[in-house]
Amino acid sequence: MSIEEQIREIMAKITHVEQSIITRESTFKDIKADSLDVVQALAAVEETFGIEIPDEEAQKFENFGDFVSYVERQVPQQERV
Protein backbone atom coordinates (compact mmCIF):
# COMPACT_ATOMS: atom_id res chain seq x y z
CA MET A 1 0.00 0.00 0.00
CA SER A 2 1.36 3.44 -0.90
CA ILE A 3 1.93 6.16 1.67
CA GLU A 4 -1.05 8.02 0.24
CA GLU A 5 -3.31 4.99 0.56
CA GLN A 6 -2.20 4.35 4.12
CA ILE A 7 -2.85 7.94 5.18
CA ARG A 8 -6.21 7.88 3.40
CA GLU A 9 -7.17 4.76 5.33
CA ILE A 10 -6.14 6.36 8.65
CA MET A 11 -8.02 9.56 7.84
CA ALA A 12 -11.20 7.71 6.79
CA LYS A 13 -11.16 5.59 9.92
CA ILE A 14 -10.94 8.69 12.14
CA THR A 15 -13.52 10.82 10.36
CA HIS A 16 -15.87 7.98 9.35
CA VAL A 17 -16.02 9.03 5.70
CA GLU A 18 -15.69 6.86 2.61
CA GLN A 19 -12.08 6.63 1.46
CA SER A 20 -13.21 7.42 -2.08
CA ILE A 21 -14.20 11.00 -1.18
CA ILE A 22 -10.69 11.78 0.09
CA THR A 23 -8.64 13.18 -2.77
CA ARG A 24 -5.38 15.11 -2.72
CA GLU A 25 -7.41 18.28 -3.22
CA SER A 26 -9.77 17.63 -0.28
CA THR A 27 -9.46 20.09 2.58
CA PHE A 28 -9.79 18.79 6.15
CA LYS A 29 -13.19 20.46 6.19
CA ASP A 30 -14.23 18.50 3.08
CA ILE A 31 -13.30 15.29 4.90
CA LYS A 32 -15.24 16.48 7.97
CA ALA A 33 -12.08 16.44 10.06
CA ASP A 34 -12.18 18.82 13.02
CA SER A 35 -9.08 19.84 14.98
CA LEU A 36 -9.29 16.75 17.23
CA ASP A 37 -9.44 14.49 14.19
CA VAL A 38 -6.41 16.20 12.71
CA VAL A 39 -4.38 15.74 15.91
CA GLN A 40 -5.44 12.09 16.04
CA ALA A 41 -4.55 11.62 12.39
CA LEU A 42 -1.15 13.25 12.89
CA ALA A 43 -0.44 10.97 15.85
CA ALA A 44 -1.55 7.87 13.93
CA VAL A 45 0.51 8.79 10.86
CA GLU A 46 3.55 9.58 13.03
CA GLU A 47 3.18 6.19 14.68
CA THR A 48 2.71 4.32 11.39
CA PHE A 49 5.72 5.85 9.65
CA GLY A 50 7.97 6.46 12.68
CA ILE A 51 8.23 10.20 12.02
CA GLU A 52 7.30 13.39 13.87
CA ILE A 53 5.28 16.15 12.25
CA PRO A 54 5.77 19.44 14.10
CA ASP A 55 2.60 21.49 14.64
CA GLU A 56 4.14 24.39 12.68
CA GLU A 57 4.36 22.13 9.62
CA ALA A 58 0.92 20.60 10.13
CA GLN A 59 -0.64 24.06 10.27
CA LYS A 60 0.59 24.66 6.72
CA PHE A 61 -1.36 21.72 5.29
CA GLU A 62 -4.15 23.21 3.21
CA ASN A 63 -5.42 19.91 1.93
CA PHE A 64 -4.95 16.16 2.13
CA GLY A 65 -2.35 16.33 -0.65
CA ASP A 66 -0.11 18.66 1.41
CA PHE A 67 -0.32 16.19 4.29
CA VAL A 68 0.62 13.25 2.06
CA SER A 69 3.44 15.15 0.32
CA TYR A 70 4.96 16.13 3.66
CA VAL A 71 4.94 12.53 4.88
CA GLU A 72 6.36 11.30 1.55
CA ARG A 73 9.29 13.71 1.97
CA GLN A 74 9.93 12.50 5.54
CA VAL A 75 9.78 8.76 4.95
CA PRO A 76 13.05 7.40 3.57
CA GLN A 77 12.75 5.92 0.08
CA GLN A 78 13.97 2.48 1.10
CA GLU A 79 11.17 2.10 3.62
CA ARG A 80 8.49 2.59 1.01
CA VAL A 81 6.73 -0.55 -0.04
Next chain:
Amino acid sequence: MSFEGKLALVTGGGRGIGRAIGLKLAAQGADIIVNFFRRRDAAEQTAKDIEALGVRAEVVRANVGDPAKIDEMFDMIGDKFGHLDILISNAASGVGRPVMDIDVKAWEWTMDINTRACLLCSQRAARLMEGRGGKIVSLSSLGSFLVWPTYAVVGVSKAALEALTRYLAVELAPRGICVNAVGASFVQTEALKFYFEEQLALGNLPITPAGRMVTTEDVANVVAFLCSEEAFMIRGQTIIVDGGFSIGSAAFSLGRKD
Protein backbone atom coordinates in the same frame (compact mmCIF):
# COMPACT_ATOMS: atom_id res chain seq x y z
CA MET B 1 13.22 22.33 50.70
CA SER B 2 15.58 20.08 48.75
CA PHE B 3 14.81 17.46 46.14
CA GLU B 4 18.38 16.31 45.71
CA GLY B 5 18.56 12.73 44.50
CA LYS B 6 14.84 12.69 43.65
CA LEU B 7 13.44 11.86 40.23
CA ALA B 8 10.32 13.66 39.00
CA LEU B 9 8.13 13.05 35.95
CA VAL B 10 6.21 16.09 34.72
CA THR B 11 3.57 15.22 32.13
CA GLY B 12 3.09 18.06 29.67
CA GLY B 13 6.38 19.37 31.01
CA GLY B 14 7.63 21.22 27.95
CA ARG B 15 5.57 24.37 28.17
CA GLY B 16 3.59 26.64 30.47
CA ILE B 17 2.89 25.48 34.01
CA GLY B 18 4.58 22.09 33.47
CA ARG B 19 7.80 23.77 32.37
CA ALA B 20 7.77 26.08 35.42
CA ILE B 21 7.24 23.09 37.73
CA GLY B 22 10.13 21.17 36.14
CA LEU B 23 12.43 24.16 36.50
CA LYS B 24 11.36 24.75 40.11
CA LEU B 25 11.94 21.13 41.17
CA ALA B 26 15.23 21.06 39.24
CA ALA B 27 16.42 24.24 40.93
CA GLN B 28 16.09 22.34 44.18
CA GLY B 29 18.04 19.35 42.98
CA ALA B 30 15.55 16.98 41.33
CA ASP B 31 16.28 15.17 38.08
CA ILE B 32 13.38 15.73 35.69
CA ILE B 33 11.68 13.63 33.04
CA VAL B 34 9.93 16.04 30.67
CA ASN B 35 6.97 14.39 28.94
CA PHE B 36 5.47 16.02 25.86
CA PHE B 37 3.16 15.08 23.00
CA ARG B 38 3.10 17.71 20.25
CA ARG B 39 5.95 20.17 20.80
CA ARG B 40 9.35 18.49 20.86
CA ASP B 41 11.21 21.78 20.38
CA ALA B 42 9.68 23.25 23.55
CA ALA B 43 10.36 20.08 25.55
CA GLU B 44 13.98 19.95 24.42
CA GLN B 45 14.48 23.61 25.29
CA THR B 46 13.02 22.99 28.76
CA ALA B 47 15.30 19.97 29.21
CA LYS B 48 18.28 22.13 28.23
CA ASP B 49 17.26 24.81 30.74
CA ILE B 50 16.85 22.14 33.42
CA GLU B 51 20.29 20.64 32.72
CA ALA B 52 21.78 24.14 33.01
CA LEU B 53 20.71 23.98 36.67
CA GLY B 54 23.10 21.06 37.17
CA VAL B 55 20.64 18.16 37.20
CA ARG B 56 19.68 15.46 34.73
CA ALA B 57 16.82 15.91 32.26
CA GLU B 58 15.21 13.33 30.01
CA VAL B 59 12.66 14.04 27.28
CA VAL B 60 9.97 11.45 26.60
CA ARG B 61 7.23 11.70 24.03
CA ALA B 62 3.85 10.19 24.90
CA ASN B 63 0.22 11.09 24.37
CA VAL B 64 -1.09 10.47 27.89
CA GLY B 65 -4.57 10.11 26.41
CA ASP B 66 -3.39 6.75 25.05
CA PRO B 67 -2.98 4.03 27.73
CA ALA B 68 -0.45 2.14 25.59
CA LYS B 69 1.75 5.23 25.38
CA ILE B 70 1.56 5.70 29.16
CA ASP B 71 2.73 2.10 29.55
CA GLU B 72 5.60 2.64 27.12
CA MET B 73 6.67 5.78 29.01
CA PHE B 74 6.67 4.02 32.38
CA ASP B 75 8.41 0.96 30.93
CA MET B 76 11.17 3.32 29.81
CA ILE B 77 11.35 4.98 33.25
CA GLY B 78 11.42 1.57 34.94
CA ASP B 79 14.17 0.26 32.66
CA LYS B 80 16.30 3.38 32.73
CA PHE B 81 15.89 4.61 36.30
CA GLY B 82 14.15 1.80 38.20
CA HIS B 83 12.27 4.22 40.43
CA LEU B 84 10.31 7.49 40.61
CA ASP B 85 9.84 9.93 43.51
CA ILE B 86 7.50 12.58 42.16
CA LEU B 87 4.71 12.48 39.58
CA ILE B 88 3.26 15.77 38.37
CA SER B 89 0.09 15.00 36.42
CA ASN B 90 -0.05 18.21 34.46
CA ALA B 91 -0.70 17.39 30.78
CA ALA B 92 -4.11 18.65 29.73
CA SER B 93 -6.17 19.17 26.64
CA GLY B 94 -9.76 19.93 25.89
CA VAL B 95 -12.40 21.09 23.54
CA GLY B 96 -13.89 24.54 24.07
CA ARG B 97 -17.59 24.18 23.31
CA PRO B 98 -20.94 25.03 24.88
CA VAL B 99 -22.65 22.00 26.49
CA MET B 100 -25.07 21.58 23.59
CA ASP B 101 -22.17 21.07 21.18
CA ILE B 102 -20.17 18.57 23.20
CA ASP B 103 -20.11 15.23 21.39
CA VAL B 104 -18.79 11.87 22.53
CA LYS B 105 -15.47 12.42 20.79
CA ALA B 106 -14.83 15.77 22.51
CA TRP B 107 -15.87 14.33 25.86
CA GLU B 108 -13.67 11.24 25.62
CA TRP B 109 -10.68 13.14 24.29
CA THR B 110 -10.78 15.56 27.22
CA MET B 111 -11.54 13.02 29.93
CA ASP B 112 -8.89 10.59 28.65
CA ILE B 113 -6.14 13.20 28.81
CA ASN B 114 -7.20 15.26 31.82
CA THR B 115 -8.58 12.58 34.11
CA ARG B 116 -7.90 9.00 33.05
CA ALA B 117 -4.21 9.76 32.42
CA CYS B 118 -3.80 10.80 36.07
CA LEU B 119 -5.26 7.47 37.20
CA LEU B 120 -3.11 5.38 34.85
CA CYS B 121 0.07 7.37 35.52
CA SER B 122 -0.52 7.18 39.28
CA GLN B 123 -1.01 3.41 39.13
CA ARG B 124 2.27 2.94 37.29
CA ALA B 125 4.09 5.59 39.36
CA ALA B 126 2.98 4.09 42.68
CA ARG B 127 4.84 0.88 41.86
CA LEU B 128 8.04 2.80 41.06
CA MET B 129 7.66 4.80 44.30
CA GLU B 130 7.58 1.69 46.52
CA GLY B 131 9.41 2.40 49.78
CA ARG B 132 10.47 5.90 48.68
CA GLY B 133 7.69 8.10 50.10
CA GLY B 134 6.47 9.31 46.74
CA LYS B 135 4.53 12.48 45.94
CA ILE B 136 1.82 12.93 43.33
CA VAL B 137 0.44 16.34 42.42
CA SER B 138 -2.24 16.84 39.78
CA LEU B 139 -3.05 20.16 38.15
CA SER B 140 -6.65 21.23 38.32
CA SER B 141 -8.47 24.46 37.56
CA LEU B 142 -11.01 26.77 39.14
CA GLY B 143 -13.24 25.69 36.27
CA SER B 144 -13.94 22.53 38.30
CA PHE B 145 -16.40 24.54 40.39
CA LEU B 146 -16.83 27.85 38.55
CA VAL B 147 -18.66 28.00 35.23
CA TRP B 148 -16.73 29.58 32.38
CA PRO B 149 -17.82 30.02 28.76
CA THR B 150 -17.16 26.90 26.62
CA TYR B 151 -15.19 25.30 29.46
CA ALA B 152 -17.79 22.65 30.36
CA VAL B 153 -16.03 19.46 29.40
CA VAL B 154 -12.68 20.65 30.76
CA GLY B 155 -14.33 21.83 33.98
CA VAL B 156 -16.00 18.44 34.43
CA SER B 157 -12.74 16.62 33.75
CA LYS B 158 -11.04 18.74 36.41
CA ALA B 159 -13.81 18.13 38.97
CA ALA B 160 -13.35 14.40 38.38
CA LEU B 161 -9.60 14.84 38.68
CA GLU B 162 -10.03 16.44 42.10
CA ALA B 163 -12.25 13.55 43.24
CA LEU B 164 -9.67 11.11 41.90
CA THR B 165 -6.98 12.98 43.84
CA ARG B 166 -8.90 12.35 47.08
CA TYR B 167 -9.29 8.64 46.35
CA LEU B 168 -5.64 8.30 45.40
CA ALA B 169 -4.63 10.18 48.56
CA VAL B 170 -6.45 7.69 50.76
CA GLU B 171 -5.70 4.50 48.88
CA LEU B 172 -2.01 5.25 48.25
CA ALA B 173 -1.38 6.52 51.80
CA PRO B 174 -0.45 3.03 53.08
CA ARG B 175 2.29 3.01 50.43
CA GLY B 176 3.70 6.21 51.91
CA ILE B 177 2.58 8.30 48.94
CA CYS B 178 1.15 11.82 49.39
CA VAL B 179 -1.36 12.93 46.75
CA ASN B 180 -2.74 16.44 46.28
CA ALA B 181 -3.86 18.83 43.56
CA VAL B 182 -3.32 22.48 42.76
CA GLY B 183 -6.13 24.47 41.20
CA ALA B 184 -5.19 27.68 39.46
CA SER B 185 -7.23 30.48 37.98
CA PHE B 186 -6.21 32.19 34.74
CA VAL B 187 -2.48 31.74 34.20
CA GLN B 188 -0.67 33.49 31.37
CA THR B 189 0.21 30.55 29.11
CA GLU B 190 -0.39 29.47 25.53
CA ALA B 191 -3.28 27.33 26.79
CA LEU B 192 -5.03 30.42 28.18
CA LYS B 193 -5.01 32.03 24.74
CA PHE B 194 -6.41 28.80 23.34
CA TYR B 195 -9.42 28.62 25.65
CA PHE B 196 -10.33 32.20 26.46
CA GLU B 197 -10.47 35.66 25.01
CA GLU B 198 -7.73 37.64 26.67
CA GLN B 199 -10.38 40.09 27.83
CA LEU B 200 -12.03 37.44 29.98
CA ALA B 201 -8.81 36.77 31.84
CA LEU B 202 -7.91 40.45 32.14
CA GLY B 203 -11.46 41.31 33.18
CA ASN B 204 -10.89 39.32 36.34
CA LEU B 205 -7.93 41.43 37.36
CA PRO B 206 -9.94 44.12 39.20
CA ILE B 207 -11.59 41.43 41.32
CA THR B 208 -8.34 39.62 42.15
CA PRO B 209 -7.36 40.84 45.61
CA ALA B 210 -3.68 40.03 45.02
CA GLY B 211 -3.76 42.62 42.21
CA ARG B 212 -2.17 40.63 39.39
CA MET B 213 -2.66 37.52 37.34
CA VAL B 214 -1.32 34.17 38.51
CA THR B 215 2.03 33.26 36.96
CA THR B 216 3.33 29.80 36.15
CA GLU B 217 5.91 30.31 38.92
CA ASP B 218 3.15 31.00 41.48
CA VAL B 219 1.69 27.58 40.64
CA ALA B 220 5.09 25.87 40.58
CA ASN B 221 5.93 27.22 44.06
CA VAL B 222 2.85 25.57 45.56
CA VAL B 223 3.40 22.33 43.64
CA ALA B 224 6.99 22.20 44.94
CA PHE B 225 5.75 22.75 48.50
CA LEU B 226 3.29 19.87 48.12
CA CYS B 227 6.20 17.69 46.94
CA SER B 228 8.19 18.50 50.06
CA GLU B 229 8.18 16.75 53.44
CA GLU B 230 6.82 19.95 55.00
CA ALA B 231 3.48 19.16 53.31
CA PHE B 232 3.38 15.58 54.65
CA MET B 233 0.10 16.07 56.51
CA ILE B 234 -1.75 17.63 53.57
CA ARG B 235 -3.60 14.82 51.78
CA GLY B 236 -6.15 14.75 49.00
CA GLN B 237 -6.56 18.51 48.93
CA THR B 238 -6.89 20.89 46.02
CA ILE B 239 -4.92 23.99 46.94
CA ILE B 240 -6.27 27.04 45.15
CA VAL B 241 -3.78 29.48 43.65
CA ASP B 242 -5.83 32.41 42.39
CA GLY B 243 -4.80 35.53 44.28
CA GLY B 244 -8.14 35.41 46.11
CA PHE B 245 -10.22 35.61 42.92
CA SER B 246 -12.67 32.83 43.80
CA ILE B 247 -13.61 33.86 47.34
CA GLY B 248 -16.28 36.43 46.64
CA SER B 249 -14.12 39.41 45.99
CA ALA B 250 -16.41 40.68 43.19
CA ALA B 251 -19.03 41.82 45.67
CA PHE B 252 -16.31 43.32 47.82
CA SER B 253 -14.82 45.29 44.91
CA LEU B 254 -18.23 46.60 43.81
CA GLY B 255 -19.17 47.69 47.28
CA ARG B 256 -15.91 49.45 48.05
CA LYS B 257 -16.15 53.20 48.71
CA ASP B 258 -12.69 54.50 47.94
